[in-house]
Amino acid sequence: MAPSSPTVAAWELGRRLREKRDEAGLSATAAARKFGITAAYLSEFENGKKNVGEERLATLVEAYELDEQEAAELFRLRNEAGNRGWWSEYSALFSDELLRFFGYEHGAESVRSYDSAIVNGLLQTENYARAVIEAGAPNIRLAEVERRLECRMRRQHRVTGSEPLHLSSVMSEAVLHQRIGGTDVLAEQLEHLVALVNAHPDTLDIRVVPFESTGHDAIGGSPFLLMTFPTGKLPTLLWHETVTSTQLITDSLTIREHSLAHTEASKAALNRKDSLDKIASASRSLRG
Structure with a gap:
């Protein structure tokens, strides 16, 4: 069993949100306009490079009509992605x-x-x-x-x-x-x-x-x-x-x-x- 990693959690969260956007029939441009965010910000959290805010995630969960279980999984991933991995200590290097x-x-x-x-x-x-x-x-x-x-x-x-x-x-x-x-x-x-x-x-x-x-x-x-x-x-x-x-x-x-x-x-x-x-x-x- 692998240990918890905020990097992996952010990647999984982003991929699952992108899948839900695709299922909703929204392009990246259309989704960014619909949710009042920039396309660059959308791309960053869908690719796991940035964590999505809690309120923003709640908005996406509602818009994509996710059930209670899947929503809970995504919020768990968001919380895990918000942790700091030991490697963050070396960000200057x-x-x-x-x-x-x-x-x-x-x-x-x-x-x-x-x-x-x-x-x-x-x-x-x-x-x-x-x-x-x-x-x-x-x-x-x-x-x-x-x-x-x-x-x-x-x-x-x-x-x-x-x-x-x-x-x-x-x-x-x-x-x-x-x-x-x-x-x-x-x-x-x-x-x-x-x-x-x-x-x-x-x-x-x-x-x-x-x-x-x-x-x-x-x-x-x-x-x-x-x-x-x-x-x-x-x-x-x-x-x-x-x-x-x-x-x-x-x-x-x-x-x-x-x-x-x-x-x-x-x-x-x-x-x-x-x-x-x-x-x-x-x-x-x-x-x-």
Whole structure:
């Protein structure tokens, strides 16, 4: 079971209100005019980027002729969306898009990731994560590095905490050899991966695509992850990273393509035992 997330609640509330608007036969422009709000405000709360006010929600519930049970569900979501997630403490460091990602990740039930060069952030040691952060932003102050590191470590509670998500991480063998932070830091990181899988066998799966693999759909691509949620009313969400941008994507075709790519990468990967053996072997070679 995933913990409560105001970001996920706001997204579900917005999607359900948009569905009701569509059922009422109202365009966004017509609805904005009817309810005396701007189209931009309507778009923001229908896309989960802004919480809707209580009086406004009451107006929408009446206009869309919702029954008592559904109205109660929407007001519960509105109240939940009004809470502050722990990630809001880092609003001065990260973009709104990245903060929303933290909120979605916190409320996710499962995550499928593909990584081509760096260990997934949910699985990084402090030393490895610090090296990644410093390499990605070489001119930031030490205090900011430590705050970013603190945030990354807090995200990892979803893997090791009392309400763990199901994480399926597929990574290129290149991840095992890219010496982020140096030999000792990488060796510690690889040992940490083995220990994590052994400690959380029911919720964590790490697979390595060996160099001997002849190829798969995700090869040469940038990292991505796919999140699913406990409620049946939300679709899979894609988080995609490149050198210059990060994106939250809801387009169903794009998500389907990445889901297939993850499946094909999983097929090209070693099985669970052989993946752990390869990680352990890479670590031993670093230790000498």
